[in-house]
Amino acid sequence: MAKYRIGIDVGSTNTDVAIVDETGKPFYTSKVATTPDVTTGILSALEKAVRESGVSSDDVVAVMYGTTHALNAIVTRRGLYRVGVIRIGLPATTSIEPMLDWPADLRKAVGESSVLVRGGFEYTGEEISGLDKEAVRKAAEEFKRRGVESVAITSVFSPVRADHELRAAEIVREVMGEVPISLSASIGSIGLLERENATILNSAIIGVMKKSISAVRSTMDRLGLEAAKLYLAQNDGTIISADMAEKYPIFTVAAAVSNSVRGAFVLTGIKDAIVVDTGGTTTNIGVLEKGFPRESSSPVVLGGVRTSFMMPDFVSIGVAGGSIVKVEDGKVSVGPESVGYELVRKGIAWGGDTITATDVALALGKMSIDDPSCRPERARDKIPRKIAEEAYRFIINAVEEGIDKIKTRPEPLPVILVGGGSAMLPRKLKGASEVIRPEGAQSANAIGAATALIGATIEKTYSYEQVDRSKALEDAKSEAKKRAVESGADPASVEIAFVEEISMPYLPGNVVKVRVKAVGRAKI
DSSP, X not given: OOOEEEEEEEOSSEEEEEEEOTTSOEEXXXXXXXOXXXXXXXXXXXXXHHXXXXXXXXXXXXXXXXXXXXXXXXXXXXXXXXXXXXXXXXXXXXXXXXXXXXXHHHHHHHOOEEEEEEOOBOTTSOXXXXXXXXXXXXXXXXXXXXXXXXXXXXETTTTTOOHHHXXXXXXXXXXXXXXXXXXXXXXXXXXXXXXXXXXXXXXXXXXXXXXXXXXXXXXXXHTTOTTSEEEEEOTTSOEEEHHHHHHOGGGGTTHHHHHHHHHHHHHHOOSSEEEEEEOSSOEEEEEEETTEEOBOOSOEEXXXXXXXXXXXXXXXXXXXXXXXXXXXXTEEEEEEEEOGGGHHHHBGGGTOSXXXXXXXXXXXXXXXXXXXXXXXXXXXXXXXXXXXXXXXXXXXXXXXXXXXXXXXXXXXXXXXXESGGGGGSOSOOTTEEEEEOOTTGGGHHHXXXXXOOEEEEEEEEEETTTSOHHHHHXXXXXXXXXXXXXXXXXXXXXXXXXXXXXXXXXXXXXXXEEEEEXXXXXXX
16 A cells, blocks of 8 residues: 655745655645745645545655744744743853843743743853752742743753753743743753743744644644644754644744755755755755755844754845846846736736746746746747846846855855746856756655655764763764654664764863754654
8 A cells, every 4th residue: 555745835935735655756746825824825735635636545644844834923923922031040141131132022022021040050061050949930930920821941051961951841830830841952052042042932933833733733634634644844854743843843944945955855866966946936045965954054043033053054035936027227137026926917928917037038938837828929029038138147147146155165066956936047057067957846845845854953062071072972862863753753764864073162171062963764
């Protein structure tokens, strides 16, 4: 009996869906328009896939989807939980209070309930001071009185030792019951403030993610998919179980970019390349390294807040299939404004009155579209040749500049084109050793979600003067594997994808930051 997985990815213009078989080969792909509330588009895509593919619901073993719910909530400041913040670090860490540099409207949206208590550890694992359990209890009582809906707990150097965070969580739960609690040791890197910010944001978006997952599960039940497991795409191109995503929604905010990069690897088998994902509104350019999206080394800013967690390294440009072509004072430009999913209504080739990037490519014969209502001759007749050529050069220059920005080495690399708008790009680009547009490129994002592995990345610091290097690395690997299994991976399939050691010379004691990524097949 064949077994299938359904992958769904939400883009700014379209929500893509792909059904793949046991080997990862696409069996069915389609698109529906992304809806303002996101959820409706996801549910429509899922229903359409089940209805049109002919796949029996009994044969679907998993549904994987990437969503912008969490990111949208942060950006719009809507649907956020009121968060109680506990920072464990006194007598240190008093110079900057929690959320001090946050935008005022976001700080107000999540509440301004924060408390500093005694405790925390040095980078070597030694206590700064004992945890003030009574202060934690009083903070929890005050949070309960204020109607706090979620709690974020951060401790100094908790990625080294999380004992105080764990004990504080126990106390909070004793007072507040089954309130969602986010611990920074499971979310961010060593730096206190960025890790704290990421933990607070995680606490704030838990409710949004729960609603999203509940809606998808309800639709799955209605379609007879109640036995299928549900997973969500992560920022790093892997997936986690829905239960884990409810606890750590912050790991899903950039899944759309990662899905496309990972999908490019699945479709080509190329482990190291630049991936150009052209949709209807933006073109996102990322990098494949060893088969996974390259992570950004810079602090990630979400909704005006600096954070420290894994995000894909990518360049986003406002030039894509639906981008509007403008002529001002004789100068031709493209984007960043876009007609988005209304391309088939507003585009010149479909009988509309708006010149888009797609119209330009059609007029110049650079692409073809299998759609009876699309007539390229309309674009050729209505768009002056000179304007079309200048607009097309603008598009290519923008993409080539994006490729140059994302590169870290001067030599050319393979460039993989994916996304619905990628058909308008040429097979030769500056900075590319070769340009590949694989079969199924238009659905790479959904294919990436459907074929993704379960993944977990941990980051810890060790003093090699206090612990043997081999023991430290083994400890980090063991924790990464454990986290992958907790996220839904089959224990027998888990393996280490990479190990990274970064010296921290500004700290005494030969301190090294160790990052380990473990991946494995979903336990289905």
